[in-house]
Amino acid sequence: MIKLTQIKKSFGRNEVLKGIDLTVEKGEVVAILGPSGSGKTTLLRCLNYLEKPNEGQITIDDFTVNCKRPDKKDIHTLRQKSAMVFQQYNLFKHKTALENVMEGLVIVKKLPKEDARKKSVELLEKVGLGNKLNAYPSELSGGQQQRVGIARALALNPEVILFDEPTSALDPELVGEVLAVIRKIAKEGITMIIVTHEMGFAQDVANHVVFMDGGVIVEEGKPNEIFNYPKEERTKQFLKRITPEGVYSI
């Protein structure tokens, strides 16, 4: 279970997160929606401590970090409980697809190389890249790179996988293959938090939808509630603008 309590974050004078409370149950797939600048990516990055929240508490699976005075060790432990899939993939460019996935297993989890390799090959096959094990990121398409990124995140067996707009940097043609992979792992009961602009996908895959604007959570609930019967005016506005002809599906 993941619990965020009163997470606050400012960049200089600009308050990006104004006290976020959020609870995510185990196995839940949460989609965070909202306009640009609403703080959704910052929230996700705070969870992995890539941004330091100024205040609040982060609890992942009985491990709590108080963001006011976090210990270096606490941050390290917290990071090991989550994994991130980035908008720009952020693969290690000097390592092959296989090495990218193995890296965390060998260096962080201290797995013997053979075991790490076996597990990594399995995962890359799962994301449909069994034939690209020895390709460098520069030899892969965006969609393929992102799938390696997902395999790399899966490899660590994290409590939660954080997706930061995983398809925003992709060619429209390649979005489908990445979404298909996310859909597949969502079915396996892995806890996921996804920041996305793919409304149809969010409605389809998520069990819980969070709508953020201006650094606060405006509304949250079941996908059906949020998409079809939004209560808040701001949510209605946003959805209307995003899906002018009703919700589309991919």
Place this chain on the structure above:
Amino acid sequence: MGEPFDISYVFEYLVKLLPTLKVTLLIVVSSIVIGLGVGFIVALPQLYKIPILRRISQVYLSFFRGTPILIQLFLFYYGLPEVLKLVNVDVAKLPALYFVILTYALHSGAYLSEMIRAAVGAVDRGQVEAAYSVGMTGFQAFTRIVLPQAMAIAIPVFSNLVIANLKDTSLAFSLGIMELTGKSQTLAVMSRHFVETYISLAIIYFVISFGLEKLFHLIENKLLRHERRLSSEDKEPRLRKGKEKPFRIAAKLGFGRGGTENEA
């Protein structure tokens, strides 16, 4: 001036000069090795933006980049013993070679630190974040992810610096060091075959520089294999991409080839 030109002396002096090559190489290798250490220490406060240390390292950088190496040699050789005398350390009896190596190390260190700073900065921040997100510590992220890529990026600049350093060592003769140039000076004056001596000298410097250049090129190709592998398939864009980056950094740093030796 001098004796009539005789080509046979060129070869003769080549052989006579070669033994002093080891002094030149000793200066180059030790000053580059020490310089790398210094450069790394100086680059860190800049990379991590540590307030006061950063200022100090900037002063160091601007001194060694802003004054001619010949003046630096004199300052260290004549000035350092005076300064150390104040704290009752007597280094006046130390061989000049130590002062030469120290000067070249600090001089190269300034340029090397800029090289390190630029190369580390050129590895995109996202990969470091990815390393953190898989649970690596800062040290692991640096040594496993940033350093290997930064090294590949730095090689062309490093190659230039080593070659510039090699040629700069020719100034060490001004402190009486019997390295290649010092020795050739003596030979030339004694035999009065000036042109022949300097032709031999130029040949030796050229051959070593050329060899170093090729060697670094090989290393670069090896380190950049992750960018070059496609080059057989779509040669044009790949090759350009691979070459462009290091060049751009070199240009940013303002390393015209061997710029330092002109200062003297």
